[in-house]
Amino acid sequence: MTTLKLFVMYALMGFTSALFDRSLQICNRGGGGGGGGGGGDVEPTLICDCNDPVGQGYCRNENNQPYNSCLKEDTTNTITLETCKQFTEGIPQARGLGFYIDYSFDSKICEIYFDSSVTLNSQICPAGFNTRSVVNAGSGPVTTVSANQNVKCCRCELSP
Numbered sequence: 665m666t667t668l669k670l671f672v673m674y675a676l677m678g679f680t681s682a683l684f685d686r687s688l689q690i691c692n693r694g695g696g697g698g699g700g701g702g703g704g705d706v707e708p709t710l711i712c713d714c715n716d717p718v719g720q721g722y723c724r725n726e727n728n729q730p731y732n733s734c735l736k737e738d739t740t741n742t743i744t745l746e747t748c749k750q751f752t753e754g755i756p757q758a759r760g761l762g763f764y765i766d767y768s769f770d771s772k773i774c775e776i777y778f779d780s781s782v783t784l785n786s787q788i789c790p791a792g793f794n795t796r797s798v799v800n801a802g803s804g805p806v807t808t809v810s811a812n813q814n815v816k817c818c819r820c821e822l823s824p
Contacts, residue, residue: 721809729802731777734789748774
């Protein structure tokens, strides 16, 4: 009888530890848990959807406000939409990106948009990018665009 009790107790312990695995517990999300062995904590990654862009124009929030940005103007034609997306996806604070061709200066421009609460500097902007601040800068997700047919606006969001 004692052996049966031990068996049931250990079986229940194994069942509950599998059912309530530490890496799946809500209170452990993003914390690292201090437990050493990798435990399943996954850093969210930024995904920019340029296959289904918000539209043609500069990215705006729901109040039609523009964003502060990091901006790179390229006259050597090395920046493409894909490289702009790669730059942007490396910065978790980014809200979106704008890619456009300035025909008057024969240059391609990559613009990475940020909430007004983000302080833009060389720690945030990729090498070779300049900061651009706007009056009445917006925050929150990209939901709309201004009217400019030369600009492609892509929304970026953190994936779980």
